[in-house]
Amino acid sequence: MDKRGGISGGSGSSGEAEVRKGPWTMEEDLILINYIANHGDGVWNSLAKSAGLKRTGKSCRLRWLNYLRPDVRRGNITPEEQLVIMELHAKWGNRWSKIAKHLPGRTDNEIKNFWRTRIQKYIKQTDVAATATSSVGSQSSEINDQAASTSGHNVFCAQDHAMETYSPTTTSYQHTNMEFNYGNYSAPVAPVTTATTTSEYPVPMTVDDQTGENYWGMDDIWSSMHLLNGN
DNA sequence: AAGCTAAGCAACCGCCGCGCG
DNA sequence: CCGCGCGGCGGTTGCTTAGCT
Secondary structure (H helix, E strand, C coil), rough: CCCCCCCEECCCCCCCCCCCCCCCCCCHHHHHHHHHHHCCCHHHHHHHHHHCCCCCCCHHHHHHHHHCCCCCCCCCCCCCHHHHHHHHHHHHHHCCCHHHCCCCCHHHHHHHHHHHHHHHHHHHHHHHHHHCCCCCCCHHHHHHHHHHCCCCCCCCCCHHHHHHCCCCCCCCCEEECCCCCCCCEEECCCHHHHHHHHHCCCCEEEECCCCCCCCECCCHHHHHHHCCCCC
């Protein structure tokens, strides 16, 4: 079952408004950003309709809050943030939005994913290690408290190498010769073999100094919005 | 080089609470 | 009080990709 596949909401023979699902396209992102920049957010269902997006209000809200907001921070969770997450999770449990409020620029979804992938793995490993050395099983909360009370940086790194090497896949509009990737979104793209062809796109791209790859960052998108809006 | 597996993450789903008529 | 719509939240899914065999 693919929850993210294309248009859903009926066979298409009816007059029902079709609802798009799955990864957001760059066009949709631009529409949403532009609309919110001009009208503000909120009342998401009507916003989706007014903006002409074939998306549910929920989907628009999620996309905006988790990704398109200008103050969203991307990239590595810092050791300090790791500590905060662990401390607050020990205190509040899976109250991700509450935890996210204490981490400016981080979203509940990001923290939730971080917890599930990194910290739960760490807990699992620690749990296995604990049961291996002792017949007494340890509970997650105990581990949380233990880890949360650990001062200093890279609390996981000593035992979890993945923490050190954590390098999230880019969430920018990354451009290669074949296609550009936007998180999971992968769209056919006009063949771009020269730098000049980037002007075909509404968004000026950034060139990575190290890889030489072109990509669209959020800054690029926002600057393009100013262009589109005539600022 | 090809196939397999695990990790990472975007996005959807279902539920709940709140405000409003 | 009740029903409805909306926003918010936590859980879950599945696609992509990197690493390994």
